[in-house]
Amino acid sequence: KNEVEQSPQNLTAQEGEFITINCSYSVGISALHWLQQHPGGGIVSLFMLSSGKKKHGRLIATINIQEKHSSLHITASHPRDSAVYICAVSAGGSNYKLTFGKGTLLTVNP
């Protein structure tokens, strides 16, 4: 079992829909990261959070440390949001590396 699990693996939505992608982890962390990769593109960091909620435009990321769970929400989805969304965690202490989930492929149809 992977230390970072994402669901769903694939998600298809209609333009305008509210999207939720979930991430659960099984290790102690110092921070959780949400990353985005467009088809053929590089990886971009969307959020890094260790508690509560962060918002950037139509994207909202939340984390519940006690439940070891995070969600990424996209409001008013648009076809340009189509991408792979990846959850990753950085463990505490002197551990500097990221541990990744497999990613969620989001397709938003017009």
Next chain:
Amino acid sequence: EAGVTQFPSHSVIEKGQTVTLRCDPISGHDNLYWYRRVMGKEIKFLLHFVKESKQDESGMPNNRFLAERTGGTYSTLKVQPAELEDSGVYFCASSPRPLAEGDTQYFGPGTRLTVL
């Protein structure tokens, strides 16, 4: 400001050959990370440099992989000899400070390696 760059973008080699991947981090970023995604799997950590020193190389698969960062600027990852299971996308990332100090990482576009 230029982002993280990687060269080449694609490499196709035969089993047994040698390939060297290069990563140029953002100028001034002391921390450099190598990651790999094998098809169908999650991205996995390979190693972490702080300047020219290897901070953590626990993710390197075996001794066919050699990473260097002479002078603390660009880094190379050499695979010698390459095997079929080495195929995948190799990502490089950099950050001014380590993740544990609150900095996010900036990723390069990746190098897609295909070993035939």
